[in-house]
Amino acid sequence: MSVNLPVTPAPLMIVNLAAITAPQNVWFGNEWSPESGTEFHHHSSLPPNTAITSITPDEHPRSSTILRPHSEEIGRKLWTLLEAAQDETFEDGMESDFSKGLTWLIQEYGTDAVEALAYFIAYEKADPEVSAETLRRLGLIEHPKTYNFRLWLLERSLQCSHARVRDAAGLGLSFLDDSHAVPYIRHAIEKELVNMLREDLQQVLDQLEIHE
Amino acid sequence: VPFVLRSGRRSRWYPDAVIQETLKDLQPDVNNKLSVWLIEDDRSNLMRVICALATWREEIENVDYILTDYQVIVRLNISIEHTLGASADDEANERWHRNLCDLTEQKRLGLAQAMKEKCESVRIPQKDIAVLLADGIIAGRVNRGKMRLKSPALVKLDRVIKAQQAR
Numbered sequence: 001m002s003v004n005l006p007v008t009p010a011p012l013m014i015v016n017l018a019a020i021t022a023p024q025n026v027w028f029g030n031e032w033s034p035e036s037g038t039e040f041h042h043h044s045s046l047p048p049n050t051a052i053t054s055i056t057p058d059e060h061p062r063s064s065t066i067l068r069p070h071s072e073e074i075g076r077k078l079w080t081l082l083e084a085a086q087d088e089t090f091e092d093g094m095e096s097d098f099s100k101g102l103t104w105l106i107q108e109y110g111t112d113a114v115e116a117l118a119y120f121i122a123y124e125k126a127d128p129e130v131s132a133e134t135l136r137r138l139g140l141i142e143h144p145k146t147y148n149f150r151l152w153l154l155e156r157s158l159q160c161s162h163a164r165v166r167d168a169a170g171l172g173l174s175f176l177d178d179s180h181a182v183p184y185i186r187h188a189i190e191k192e193l194v195n196m197l198r199e200d201l202q203q204v205l206d207q208l209e210i211h212e
Numbered sequence: 213v214p215f216v217l218r219s220g221r222r223s224r225w226y227p228d229a230v231i232q233e234t235l236k237d238l239q240p241d242v243n244n245k246l247s248v249w250l251i252e253d254d255r256s257n258l259m260r261v262i263c264a265l266a267t268w269r270e271e272i273e274n275v276d277y278i279l280t281d282y283q284v285i286v287r288l289n290i291s292i293e294h295t296l297g298a299s300a301d302d303e304a305n306e307r308w309h310r311n312l313c314d315l316t317e318q319k320r321l322g323l324a325q326a327m328k329e330k331c332e333s334v335r336i337p338q339k340d341i342a343v344l345l346a347d348g349i350i351a352g353r354v355n356r357g358k359m360r361l362k363s364p365a366l367v368k369l370d371r372v373i374k375a376q377q378a379r
Contacts, residue, residue, distance in 0.1 A: 093269025164223035196226055200335055
């Protein structure tokens with residue numbers, strides 16, 4: 001399994017990659033919606049060369065956004081975790097070293113950890129298999145403080161380019177069982193070209209629509 | 213004709229999934245054996261086997277499975293042995309669990325290609341799995357003590373059992 005991550009130290013790597021791949025003055029698309037179809041929004045009031053931003057901890061990412069640098073410690077730990085996950089074969093329903101590490105990071109660092117993950121997943125920097133496993137886990141972890149951010153990341157990940165990542169996003173949303181995701185899943189179904197995945201997303205939609 | 217069921221990830225069986233991805237679902241154990249389940253030709257034991265599969269997991273999640281004709285295994289000259297499964301459903305372990313043996317890389321590749329050409333790939337959602345497990349416990353088919361579920365999942369399962377019993 002290969003992971004398209006550079007081999008620079010984690011904190012430096014995060015900043016550098018962001019500067020290269022993300023438009024400047026960009027923040028994660030907390031205004032992204034099925035209607036707009038826009039992944040990222042430019043925000044002219046943000047300072048230049050600010051590539052990594054943060055979403056207010058413990059708040060819904062759609063409600064407010066602040067700038068905050070990533071902690072070096074979180075970046076390094078996440079980097080190590082993602083790298084090690086390359087060698088794991090994941091099995092449904094079973095814990096792995098990766099899932100244990102991921103759960104620990106989220107319990108320890110809360111939204112800061114999810115934010116760092118969001119970067120790797122939304123910008124598709126991590127190996128798709130690892131991203132997919134992350135998204136499944138984000139739906140299973142019991143951690144109320146990060147719930148809204150995890151929900152947002154799962155909804156956002158329905159737009160990823162890898163089918164297995166979209167599938168895992170759908171699964172994560174089915175585990176959260178939150179009808180908030182309904183319009184995002186509807187939109188994903190409309191756009192989905194892989195028949196089997198479209199069926200699976202429809203299954204998730206049927207489940208969530210019961211709550212509406 | 214009976215079927216052979218293997219649990220796996222449905223996304224690894226997408227038509228455009230590379231064969232290396234598919235092969236991850238056909239990874240034998242350290243003894244070079246691949247655990248599968250025999251499904252009767254009328255599929256009467258299908259849901260029970262799926263429930264059995266769910267009992268040896270640590271989380272209540274969806275179960276994805278791949279179902280293929282028994283003849284596919286025979287045609288590829290893959291040995292099948294009748295061995296006891298490790299699930300929490302003793303009867304299912306005894307009656308329907310099988311191992312595919314002596315899998316060479318070539319046989320695994322042939323199996324993956326043959327299954328990809330002709331198989332059913334199905335996902336049973338997490339909520340249905342929870343109900344299957346609860347019904348299995350209530351009916352006495354599933355030995356709760358042998359389940360591998362972690363405690364948060366057990367708490368959820370207890371809620372489903374109560375709801376099923378109240379029906």
